[in-house]
Amino acid sequence: MDTNNQKMFSLNGCDRARIVHVFSRIFQCQNITLLTHKNPDFDGMGACAAFAHILQTLGKNVEVIYPNEPGTPIPYLTPKALFNEHKQIPEIIVALDVANMERLYFPPAFANIEFVNIDHHVSNSIHATHNFVDGACSSAAEMLFVMLWIYDKALITRQVAEAILCGIFYDTLVLRTSSTTEQTLRVVEYLKATGLVWTDVVKSVIKPLASRDFLLWGELMSRIQISDSGKVAWIGVRESELVERNFEKRSLDGFVNNMAQMIDIDITFFAFEMADVTTKISLRSKKADVNAIAQQLGGGGHVRAAGLLIRSELDEAMRELVDVIEAS
Numbered sequence: 001m002d003t004n005n006q007k008m009f010s011l012n013g014c015d016r017a018r019i020v021h022v023f024s025r026i027f028q029c030q031n032i033t034l035l036t037h038k039n040p041d042f043d044g045m046g047a048c049a050a051f052a053h054i055l056q057t058l059g060k061n062v063e064v065i066y067p068n069e070p071g072t073p074i075p076y077l078t079p080k081a082l083f084n085e086h087k088q089i090p091e092i093i094v095a096l097d098v099a100n101m102e103r104l105y106f107p108p109a110f111a112n113i114e115f116v117n118i119d120h121h122v123s124n125s126i127h128a129t130h131n132f133v134d135g136a137c138s139s140a141a142e143m144l145f146v147m148l149w150i151y152d153k154a155l156i157t158r159q160v161a162e163a164i165l166c167g168i169f170y171d172t173l174v175l176r177t178s179s180t181t182e183q184t185l186r187v188v189e190y191l192k193a194t195g196l197v198w199t200d201v202v203k204s205v206i207k208p209l210a211s212r213d214f215l216l217w218g219e220l221m222s223r224i225q226i227s228d229s230g231k232v233a234w235i236g237v238r239e240s241e242l243v244e245r246n247f248e249k250r251s252l253d254g255f256v257n258n259m260a261q262m263i264d265i266d267i268t269f270f271a272f273e274m275a276d277v278t279t280k281i282s283l284r285s286k287k288a289d290v291n292a293i294a295q296q297l298g299g300g301g302h303v304r305a306a307g308l309l310i311r312s313e314l315d316e317a318m319r320e321l322v323d324v325i326e327a328s
């Protein structure tokens with residue numbers, strides 16, 4: 001490795017020697033468990049898929065566990081994941097893209113096992129044996145790339161690159177979010193040079209809507225509300241209305257991101273009242289720190305994209321959040 005190359009990729013607050021040390025530990029182990037968060041997305045699943053493939057190719061016993069079944073499984077290197085259960089007691093556990101323990105499948109049997117936390121949420125509150133948290137990194141997939149590149153870049157084959165790129169594209173909305181850095185672009189260039197088909201990975205992330213879902217989006221657009229101050233735009237949907245009309249929650253995947261991009265209002269949120277009459281909120285912003293807003297109500301995430309759960313019905317939850325935003 002020449003000196004130039006050594007500086008090519010790095011992570012804030014993650015010393016190279018520590019990365020090499022911890023990755024050497026992981027690669028010494030035979031039984032490894034990889035975890036990502038509840039309602040797993042392409043970033044968490046992409047990082048798990050890439051890492052699982054590398055370790056399995058080396059003959060390791062790898063278990064990938066999601067707290068629940070994903071709406072859409074990762075289309076690259078799709079691991080045979082377990083949902084909310086484990087079979088093996090591993091020697092080491094790696095969590096990817098997980099901000100807090102509540103979003104994780106982590107039974108008491110895992111309590112004393114060496115634990116590696118690799119994440120890019122500024123709000124990360126996990127205290128693992130080894131913590132690698134870079135809140136300025138675009139995605140957990142980019143973090144995994146950098147760590148693998150530092151440890152042994154020969155591990156990053158075309159197949160591994162596809163799963164990682166899928167994760168980066170998902171979290172950056174194909175390089176459109178402000179979390180897309182100059183390094184992200186260089187990582188993407190490196191991944192492309194492995195020979196992957198760029199447009200296939202884009203298409204796996206940006207899919208056209210089914211026509212029936214598109215009509216539902218059209219209806220929902222007419223329900224968007226905007227505060228008098230013009231600071232926030234939002235929409236609320238109840239799971240019960242989707243069920244009544246035979247739609248699934250996944251019909252609304254991506255709605256909040258599209259709304260946030262299309263409207264010239266700083267803060268946007270999507271409120272979803274679930275069957276247990278609690279309301280799940282997804283917040284997006286162009287300038288404001290929505291992680292700070294979410295944290296006031298017990299949530300968190302990223303500066304421009306955060307989430308929270310409010311333990312009340314939809315209208316009350318939306319009122320409470322709008323008040324907090326207006327006061328911020």
Ligand SMILES: [Mn+2]
Nearest residue numbers: 043097140171
């Ligand atoms: Mn992520």
